Amino acid sequence: MPIEYRPITEDDLEAAARIQAWTFHSHLDDSWMPIVREWFELGDFIGAFDGQDPVGVTERYPFEMTVPGGSVTTACIRGVTVLPSHRRRGLLTEMMKRQLTAAHESGLTMSALEASETPIYGRFGYGIACEHENWSIDRHRSGYREEYSWDGSINIVKSDRTRKVFPEVYRRAAPLRAGVIVQPPNPFWHEVFGKEDAKDTNFYVEYRESEVEGCAVYQIKGGIVSVSLFLACNDDAYAALWRYLFDIDLVSTIKASDRPRDEHLVWMLHDPRALECKPRDRTWLRLIDVPKALSSRTYAIDGEIVFEVRDSFCPWNDGTYHLTGSPSGATCQPTTKSPDITLSVDDLAVPYLGGSPFTPLAHAGRVEEHTPGALRRADGMFTTELKPWSPMMT
Numbered sequence: 001m002p003i004e005y006r007p008i009t010e011d012d013l014e015a016a017a018r019i020q021a022w023t024f025h026s027h028l029d030d031s032w033m034p035i036v037r038e039w040f041e042l043g044d045f046i047g048a049f050d051g052q053d054p055v056g057v058t059e060r061y062p063f064e065m066t067v068p069g070g071s072v073t074t075a076c077i078r079g080v081t082v083l084p085s086h087r088r089r090g091l092l093t094e095m096m097k098r099q100l101t102a103a104h105e106s107g108l109t110m111s112a113l114e115a116s117e118t119p120i121y122g123r124f125g126y127g128i129a130c131e132h133e134n135w136s137i138d139r140h141r142s143g144y145r146e147e148y149s150w151d152g153s154i155n156i157v158k159s160d161r162t163r164k165v166f167p168e169v170y171r172r173a174a175p176l177r178a179g180v181i182v183q184p185p186n187p188f189w190h191e192v193f194g195k196e197d198a199k200d201t202n203f204y205v206e207y208r209e210s211e212v213e214g215c216a217v218y219q220i221k222g223g224i225v226s227v228s229l230f231l232a233c234n235d236d237a238y239a240a241l242w243r244y245l246f247d248i249d250l251v252s253t254i255k256a257s258d259r260p261r262d263e264h265l266v267w268m269l270h271d272p273r274a275l276e277c278k279p280r281d282r283t284w285l286r287l288i289d290v291p292k293a294l295s296s297r298t299y300a301i302d303g304e305i306v307f308e309v310r311d312s313f314c315p316w317n318d319g320t321y322h323l324t325g326s327p328s329g330a331t332c333q334p335t336t337k338s339p340d341i342t343l344s345v346d347d348l349a350v351p352y353l354g355g356s357p358f359t360p361l362a363h364a365g366r367v368e369e370h371t372p373g374a375l376r377r378a379d380g381m382f383t384t385e386l387k388p389w390s391p392m393m394t
């Protein structure tokens with residue numbers, strides 16, 4: 001029987017959630033269904049059906065994501081699943097084609113996701129736009145190099161308070177960088193706080209001056225503090241909260257996941273080697289509408305570049321574009337001029353949020369410079385003061 005592709009309806013939802021759970025090595029627990037329904041209300045799910053049964057699922061959500069100088073409505077793709085019985089027959093390829101076409105038709109500019117494995121999404125035009133660091137810090141070598149002081153206080157807080165206060169801290173702290181989901185809806189916060197029973201394993205702490213300026217969520221197990229969320233609106237909150245975490249007795253190590261690549265904790269430590277850092281790809285970005293995406297951000301310096309962009313998966317993008325950018329805005333139009341730079345759409349996504357420059361991609365043989373100096377000009381334009389970050393899983 002041929003595979004049928006169609007939107008997942010309310011009637012299909014439980015079966016779809018079940019195969020998603022199986023694919024990620026667990027079982028659907030009834031207590032998750034209300035959360036699955038909340039996600040379902042927010043997005044568009046496309047399924048692959050073998051007869052009546054869903055055998056593949058993809059979810060698409062229109063979330064606002066910060067870009068340099070603004071924000072862009074972005075099709076976030078989540079919950080990508082194909083059952084082992086139906087793998088490597090092109091089901092994901094077909095679902096991605098449908099999701100990206102639908103996102104394009106509804107006027108969305110770009111798409112973002114987090115990849116379970118790195119070889120999957122380049123073929124669909126996604127590139128690594130945001131990298132993170134996972135940290136492991138030796139608590140016994142966590143002394144600060146300078147005498148920091150702060151006026152605020154730190155309190156352990158109850159989980160019911162956090163659901164009100166932490167999203168407010170996020171609203172002020174996170175969007176300073178590109179790549180951040182602006183005002184993530186409730187289901188994102190369920191992932192941070194976990195289910196009701198996570199109340200017993202999560203600790204919540206806040207740093208308060210006249211208002212709450214920082215917060216963290218952590219767990220402690222086997223002598224390790226694992227920090228799953230850390231937000232600071234100012235340097236005092238940053239120094240005070242890390243000091244608090246380092247001063248928890250009866251533990252040896254503090255682990256923190258998904259920190260931005262340019263954070264300054266390492267410069268605060270007396271012994272920088274106490275912090276071991278492992279970089280990892282986080283947000284994979286796909287420019288669905290290249291000229292709209294390039295004209296939706298600001299640029300560090302005034303400049304013009306003609307890009308030839310190759311895009312076989314979304315052929316409407318394939319073409320040559322003239323970008324004129326500045327710190328106050330940009331225009332980008334199709335052009336008949338000869339290109340300064342030729343590259344594929346997945347490689348254009350890499351510098352888009354300011355994560356990494358063009359030049360290393362050119363050295364890797366992925367980007368071609370036709371006009372001498374064009375790469376340096378493009379690097380100068382696309383760079384950002386702060387590296388991109390995605391504190392919530394996209």
Ligand SMILES: CC(C)(COP(=O)(O)OP(=O)(O)OC[C@H]1O[C@@H](n2cnc3c(N)ncnc32)[C@H](O)[C@@H]1OP(=O)(O)O)[C@@H](O)C(=O)NCCC(=O)NCCS
Pocket residue numbers: 023024079080081082083086087088089090091092093094114115116117119120123
């Ligand atoms: C990843 C997954 C959705 C792929 O589905 P699929 O229907 O088998 O993918 P397709 O058949 O459309 O594959 C298209 C191409 O991608 C390649 N590919 C797909 N998944 C891959 C993987 N995990 N590693 C390497 N290559 C992969 C295929 O080999 C194929 O290559 P080809 O075009 O050169 O033949 C499926 O394996 C799965 O559900 N995995 C477990 C859950 C998961 O990791 N989901 C992704 C969450 S981000």
